[in-house]
Amino acid sequence: MKTIRIATRGSALALYQAHAVKDALAKEGYASVIVEVKTKGDLNQTSPLREIGGDGLFVRAVEDKLLAKEADIAVHSGKDLPFSLQEGLMIAAVLQAADPRDCLISRPEKQNALRVIGTGSARRISEYKKIDPEANCVSIRGNVPTRLSKLQTECDAVILAKAGLDRLAIPLDAYTTRIFCVQEMIPAGCQGIIAIECKKEDESIRAALSRINHAATWQRFSIERKLFCLLEANCSQAVGVHAIPGEKSVELLAKLDEKRVARTVSYEELDEACREIAQELLEEKA
Numbered sequence: 001m002k003t004i005r006i007a008t009r010g011s012a013l014a015l016y017q018a019h020a021v022k023d024a025l026a027k028e029g030y031a032s033v034i035v036e037v038k039t040k041g042d043l044n045q046t047s048p049l050r051e052i053g054g055d056g057l058f059v060r061a062v063e064d065k066l067l068a069k070e071a072d073i074a075v076h077s078g079k080d081l082p083f084s085l086q087e088g089l090m091i092a093a094v095l096q097a098a099d100p101r102d103c104l105i106s107r108p109e110k111q112n113a114l115r116v117i118g119t120g121s122a123r124r125i126s127e128y129k130k131i132d133p134e135a136n137c138v139s140i141r142g143n144v145p146t147r148l149s150k151l152q153t154e155c156d157a158v159i160l161a162k163a164g165l166d167r168l169a170i171p172l173d174a175y176t177t178r179i180f181c182v183q184e185m186i187p188a189g190c191q192g193i194i195a196i197e198c199k200k201e202d203e204s205i206r207a208a209l210s211r212i213n214h215a216a217t218w219q220r221f222s223i224e225r226k227l228f229c230l231l232e233a234n235c236s237q238a239v240g241v242h243a244i245p246g247e248k249s250v251e252l253l254a255k256l257d258e259k260r261v262a263r264t265v266s267y268e269e270l271d272e273a274c275r276e277i278a279q280e281l282l283e284e285k286a
Helices: 012-027 060-067 121-130 142-152 161-166 204-212 215-231 266-285
Strands: 004-009 032-037 073-077 089-094 104-107 116-118 136-138 157-161 176-180 194-199 240-247 251-256 260-265
Touching: 004 012, 004 060, 004 240, 012 032, 012 073, 012 104, 012 142, 012 161, 012 194, 032 060, 032 260, 060 073, 060 194, 073 215, 089 204, 089 215, 104 142, 116 142, 121 136, 121 240, 142 157, 142 204, 157 161, 215 240, 215 251, 215 266, 251 266, 260 266
Parallel strands: 004 032, 004 073, 116 136, 116 157
Antiparallel strands: 073 194, 089 194, 104 157, 104 176, 240 251, 251 260
16 A cells, blocks of 8 residues: 555644544555644634634644545544544544643642633533632643643633643643543543544545444444534534443533433443433523
8 A cells, every 4th residue: 555644733732632643554565754744723822712713723734634635544532523523534443532621730739729721621610610600711822842832821721632732641740630530521522532534435444444443332322423513513612522431321411511421321322312312402592
């Protein structure tokens, strides 16, 4: 097979994820190269995501490389995927998931005065306000080191995905870290999952990706995508979806704006349960 071209954003975390895919392909005997792409979300690093507008802020430009035949696969953070992919594209594989939880990072001397909380996520703001109604949540953007730097200036604490911190091996010895359980702060759908996209028609690439797909992560990814897509939410909304698959049943956690649902269902009931949960959340919103 020809050398596989991997399209990705150029941030440190995105490149880590792309190299993880590159390494996985290499173990299966496939050569690959990385193609860096600037997305709409990367070009505007200051405005809140809800003000930039549109879905797929960190995805569409990378997908365009596939459609233009300038790349063979695209690597995304699963939580960045919009509910609708571009025509002719599909998620063909995922790597083993990292920790899906969010965490609160603060300086030790601020432990008794966490008033200003930095996060650009509507979901995290909504969830944290339930934990501390008096907190003042302020929008912050940028890569992980940039957001951590806000602790030296404008924020008492910041909320970040644990997966990103773990993957970048960010040293946190100087900080106090609180990890939220998924019931306390419902993660974004597919948080911590590296998703690999390709053209539906590209059978050779699909075959290659099938060899690096992580089955247990794919199960969780598929469930969360099913429910997330039914909600048709965008980055301006406080949407969270998390699945905890068990042997005979799966625990579903979901939120849309201020409404939350938690339900444990059998796999036979899963499709209908997802539809019911989406309907319940959307009716409440309406």
